[in-house]
Amino acid sequence: MGRTACCEKMGLKKGPWTPEEDEKLLAYIHEHGHGSWRALPSKAGLRRCGKSCRLRWANYLRPDIKRGKFSLQEEETIIQLHALLGNRWSAIATHLPKRTDNEIKNYWNTHLKKKLTKMGIDPITHKPKNLVAVDCGQSKEIANISHMAQWESARLEAEARLVLRGAPNPFHSDLSFVNKASAAAPPLPPRPRPPCLDILKVWAWTNPDKDISTMILNGYSPSSWSIINQPTQNTPTSNFSENTVQIQDVGLFNGDSSINAIPNVKGIMGNSMELHYTTTTMNPTSDDYTTSSYTNGDSFLGFPSFVEGFVDVPSSAVQNGYSDGNDNNSNNVVVGGGWGVLDESNVNCWNNVLDFPTCSPPMGSSVLL
DNA sequence: AACACTGACAACCGCAAAGCC
DNA sequence: CGGCTTTGCGGTTGTCAGTGT
Numbered sequence: 001m002g003r004t005a006c007c008e009k010m011g012l013k014k015g016p017w018t019p020e021e022d023e024k025l026l027a028y029i030h031e032h033g034h035g036s037w038r039a040l041p042s043k044a045g046l047r048r049c050g051k052s053c054r055l056r057w058a059n060y061l062r063p064d065i066k067r068g069k070f071s072l073q074e075e076e077t078i079i080q081l082h083a084l085l086g087n088r089w090s091a092i093a094t095h096l097p098k099r100t101d102n103e104i105k106n107y108w109n110t111h112l113k114k115k116l117t118k119m120g121i122d123p124i125t126h127k128p129k130n131l132v133a134v135d136c137g138q139s140k141e142i143a144n145i146s147h148m149a150q151w152e153s154a155r156l157e158a159e160a161r162l163v164l165r166g167a168p169n170p171f172h173s174d175l176s177f178v179n180k181a182s183a184a185a186p187p188l189p190p191r192p193r194p195p196c197l198d199i200l201k202v203w204a205w206t207n208p209d210k211d212i213s214t215m216i217l218n219g220y221s222p223s224s225w226s227i228i229n230q231p232t233q234n235t236p237t238s239n240f241s242e243n244t245v246q247i248q249d250v251g252l253f254n255g256d257s258s259i260n261a262i263p264n265v266k267g268i269m270g271n272s273m274e275l276h277y278t279t280t281t282m283n284p285t286s287d288d289y290t291t292s293s294y295t296n297g298d299s300f301l302g303f304p305s306f307v308e309g310f311v312d313v314p315s316s317a318v319q320n321g322y323s324d325g326n327d328n329n330s331n332n333v334v335v336g337g338g339w340g341v342l343d344e345s346n347v348n349c350w351n352n353v354l355d356f357p358t359c360s361p362p363m364g365s366s367v368l369l
Numbered sequence: 370a371a372c373a374c375t376g377a378c379a380a381c382c383g384c385a386a387a388g389c390c
Numbered sequence: 391c392g393g394c395t396t397t398g399c400g401g402t403t404g405t406c407a408g409t410g411t
Contacts, residue, residue: 016379016405038396054397055380090399105400106378 013047018055021046025053052253059102066098070107078104078112083126 013301017025030043034057037050046053059065070078073095081092089101089108096104120128 014381014404036396050396052380058398059379087400101399102379110377173391279374 004133011050012041013053014052017060021048022056022061025056029057029061059100062100064098065100065103067103070099070111074099075112075115078108079116079126082108 024046028040032043034040034054037054040050041048041055044053048056049066077095078092081095082367085091087105089105093099093101093104116123116126122128
C-alpha cells in the first residue's frame with residue numbers, strides 16, 4: 001500500500017547530480033524558467049523526477065545562494081531564531097539572506113547542536129543543562145515566554161510576507177550597530193526609525209527592577225528587552241554580581257546626541273553571567289554614529305539582538321503607561337521602566353499589521369505602546 | 370595499503386498545505 | 391465542495407572525503 005516514491009519510476013536516476021545534469025537543468029531554467037517541475041525533466045533531457053530537479057535547483061543551483069562557511073553572526077542568528085522558532089527552518093532561512101533552509105538545517109545538526117551541547121546548553125530548550133531541571137516554580141513565566149515566542153514567530157512570518165510582496169519592511173531592524181561594534185567597523189549609515197512593531201521587547205520589559213539573570217535563565221533572550229530608558233547620563237551603568245545583573249539608566253535621548261544600549265548576553269558560565277553592551281551614539285544633526293562596547297567578559301555564547309529596534313510611543317501610551325516622568329520630548333523614542341495598557345485601537349493596529357485574527361498578549365504581561 | 374570510523378553535506382522521502390479544476 | 395496535482399517543509403538517509411588504526 002502507499003504510494004511509490006516518484007523516483008522509483010522506471011529509468012529515473014537518483015543520487016548525486018553530475019555536472020552534466022546540473023548544466024542541463026541550468027540551461028533549461030535559464031531559457032524557459034521553471035514553471036512545471038513535473039514536465040521539466042523530460043523537456044530538459046534529464047532522467048530525474050521533477051521533485052529531484054526542484055530540490056537541486058532550490059538548494060544548490062539557484063544563483064542567489066551563498067555557499068561556504070557560516071559567519072559568526074549567522075551562527076548567532078540561527079541559534080537565537082531556533083530558540084524562538086524551533087525547527088522551522090524555512091522561517092529561520094527568511095532571516096538569513098542567501099542561505100537555504102536545508103543548509104541551515106544541516107549546519108544546525110552538524111555544528112551548532114554540538115557546539116551548544118559542548119557549552120552545556122541544551123540545544124532543544126536553549127537553557128543551561130544544569131538548570132533545566134530546576135524550575136523553582138517559574139513555569140508561569142515560561143508559559144509567557146512561550147506565548148511571546150508565538151507572537152514573535154507570527155511577526156517573523158508577517159515580515160516574510162511583506163518581503164514577498166516587495167513592500168518596505170517596517171520590521172526591519174539594522175543590527176549592524178550592535179554586531180559590528182566590537183570590530184573596527186566603518187561609520188554606520190543613518191537608520192530610519194521603524195514604527196511601533198516590537199511586541200516582544202515591550203512585553204519583556206515590564207518591570208525595571210526585574211532580576212535579569214532570572215529572566216534569562218527562564219528563557220528570555222536578553223536582546224528582547226533592549227532597554228531604552230529616559231537617560232540621565234551618557235554611559236550605561238550596570239551592577240554585576242554572581243547571579244544578578246541590574247541595568248539602569250541606559251538612555252536614548254541626551255541633548256544633541258542619543259544613546260541606545262542593547263544588553264547582549266555573551267555567556268553563562270556556571271553561576272556567573274557575562275554581559276556585553278554595545279552602545280551607539282547618534283547625532284541627529286549630522287547623522288553620525290559612533291559605537292563603543294562594554295563587556296565584563298569575553299566568553300562566547302551569542303545572542304544576536306535581532307529583536308532590537310526602537311519603539312515609537314503614541315502619546316496615549318505615554319499618558320497611560322510611561323512612568324518615567326521625564327519625557328519632555330514628544331518625538332523621543334522612549335520605552336521602558338513603565339507599565340502600559342494595550343487599548344483596543346492599538347490591538348487592532350497591531351493585528352492589522354501582523355495579519356492576525358484575534359490574539360492577546362501573554363497573561364500577566366503589561367504592554368506599553 | 371586496506372579497512373573502519375567520522376563528519377559534512379547533498380539528496381531523498383513522506384506528509385501537509387496550497388492551488389487548480 | 392471534493393478530488394487531484396503541485397509545491398513546501400522537515401526528518402532522515404546516502405554519499406564521500408578525511409582521518410585514524
